[in-house]
Amino acid sequence: MDAQRLPCRAGLGLKPQHYADILDGKPDIGFFEVHAENYMGAGGPPHRYLAAIVERYPLSLHGVGLSIGGEGALNGDHLHRLRGLIDRYQPQSFSEHLAWSSHGETSLNDLLPLPYTEATLDRVVAHVDTVQQALGRSMLLENPSTYVLFAESTIDEIDFLAAIAQRTGCGLLLDVNNVMVSSVNHGLDPYTYIDRFPVQAVGEIHLAGYDETTDAAGERLLIDAHGSRVSPDVFALFRHALGRTGPVPTLVEWDNNVPAFAVLADEARIVDLAIAEARAPGDRRERVA
Amino acid sequence: MTNPPVGQSDFVAALVDPAKAVPPGIISHRGDSDAKRFAVYRNNVHVGLVGVLAAKYPVCRQLVGEAFFTAMARLYVADHKPFSPIMMLYGADFCDFIGGFAPAQSVPYLGDMAALEEAWSVAYHAADDSPLALAEIAAFDPEVLPDLTLTRHPATGLLRSAHPIGSIWSAHQAPGVPVRPGAEAVLITRPTLDVKVTAIPVADAAFAQDLLQGLPIGEAVERTLAHHSGFDFGRAIAGLCSLGAFSQAVLP
Numbered sequence: 259m260d261a262q263r264l265p266c267r268a269g270l271g272l273k274p275q276h277y278a279d280i281l282d283g284k285p286d287i288g289f290f291e292v293h294a295e296n297y298m299g300a301g302g303p304p305h306r307y308l309a310a311i312v313e314r315y316p317l318s319l320h321g322v323g324l325s326i327g328g329e330g331a332l333n334g335d336h337l338h339r340l341r342g343l344i345d346r347y348q349p350q351s352f353s354e355h356l357a358w359s360s361h362g363e364t365s366l367n368d369l370l371p372l373p374y375t376e377a378t379l380d381r382v383v384a385h386v387d388t389v390q391q392a393l394g395r396s397m398l399l400e401n402p403s404t405y406v407l408f409a410e411s412t413i414d415e416i417d418f419l420a421a422i423a424q425r426t427g428c429g430l431l432l433d434v435n436n437v438m439v440s441s442v443n444h445g446l447d448p449y450t451y452i453d454r455f456p457v458q459a460v461g462e463i464h465l466a467g468y469d470e471t472t473d474a475a476g477e478r479l480l481i482d483a484h485g486s487r488v489s490p491d492v493f494a495l496f497r498h499a500l501g502r503t504g505p506v507p508t509l510v511e512w513d514n515n516v517p518a519f520a521v522l523a524d525e526a527r528i529v530d531l532a533i534a535e536a537r538a539p540g541d542r543r544e545r546v547a
Numbered sequence: 548m549t550n551p552p553v554g555q556s557d558f559v560a561a562l563v564d565p566a567k568a569v570p571p572g573i574i575s576h577r578g579d580s581d582a583k584r585f586a587v588y589r590n591n592v593h594v595g596l597v598g599v600l601a602a603k604y605p606v607c608r609q610l611v612g613e614a615f616f617t618a619m620a621r622l623y624v625a626d627h628k629p630f631s632p633i634m635m636l637y638g639a640d641f642c643d644f645i646g647g648f649a650p651a652q653s654v655p656y657l658g659d660m661a662a663l664e665e666a667w668s669v670a671y672h673a674a675d676d677s678p679l680a681l682a683e684i685a686a687f688d689p690e691v692l693p694d695l696t697l698t699r700h701p702a703t704g705l706l707r708s709a710h711p712i713g714s715i716w717s718a719h720q721a722p723g724v725p726v727r728p729g730a731e732a733v734l735i736t737r738p739t740l741d742v743k744v745t746a747i748p749v750a751d752a753a754f755a756q757d758l759l760q761g762l763p764i765g766e767a768v769e770r771t772l773a774h775h776s777g778f779d780f781g782r783a784i785a786g787l788c789s790l791g792a793f794s795q796a797v798l799p
Contacts, residue, residue, distance in 0.1 A: 295632055299633075301672070302670075302675070305675070322632075329555045366592050367592060368592045373552065375552070405584045405587040473575060475579075
């Protein structure tokens, strides 16, 4: 295993209720991912367990509170805390979202959408540059799940992400569930989205379950819920994505109604099989770290 | 037709106030303004923050039931937005809100229980430090003992309630813990990996309070004896040390 990169295997979100299952049971999981903000306390059990887990497994550090799409300057204290976590745990990957979550002094604890224009592109590029400089490493930026569009948008989401990757050198985190959610919500074809995605920049894939409702016009509206198994249509889209990307570290996210660890391990096994199928001999493409 | 940009201030203003209209310029793929779509964000924010409180206050939730807790938490969330992206810090004043929330007065100790659960969360995430052992105090010359001050361990919290909140909390962790009516002082510590919640004698709590505020041992003993004639210094200091209340003994 390359110590600087996540292995091209299934990974799982690390949940406190599973610390003991993992340390005692030593399950064969490719990597674990944590939300950085959950480890921004000074000490105690979270750090003790995470330290024990990174001795045995590769780690992906996934931020949810940096607000890279925010209008204001990035939160310097937050960047400093992230740098501290990275120095302490040396994760194989750091990722964040194409979204915003803070405004002024207020944090909204949600990933909010931004319009795609030349002005917002410049802003996000500047923020990603700042992050990569402050952290001393390259990051992955995740495509969002969205429920609304902005009339002012002039750039397509994929072109927007590709431009950020190209201008900052960051990699991309392809969240296949988000692709399904956003595509259904905006009347687009998720397969076309995957086919147009700049796969050479993809350093990780995310999978999750979605919820479903309808909008005011009675159209299907998918909600990125992270509270159930990966749905079959998302899994089929994932296989299609793997056909383009080749093997990629792939995380199963399950943050709400978290089940027993065995259920998560089952999901990981299914993902590992799909990745193995995508691993044609002599076709191991280079990935962005 | 020009499409003026939607500022994030406008977005936030509409996000936190369901009475506000969806900001113009936020549309569906059909081009219309769809309040149900925007409401997904409103709902995510509320449900997410209520979930943060539900996870942080499990005993309060059990005491009032899921429906009451959720309704109360939604009201708190409506005018208390996080000031930090670190959600473990959210809801630190939820106990004060509960104290002033009339429908919760039928459970008179609910606010104090929230304060206990907040202190538990603070202790859980507090910096690591090895607790001061009694032997380290005993190693000082008995002559200087009254002048020693004891440094608070980063995890230590002390609460006093007119209700037996420590016993009630414990009964919610393991059934069969007896709960007797009356006031209780509760010490929250983390001597090793796990947070401990311990009901301690009132005199010991008065003594601990003085020590945690930085008074030297001698003065703390005098002040405690003035109000609690039966105060047993030896037993109190041994108990507080074994619970991990302090991290250092300092001779000024």
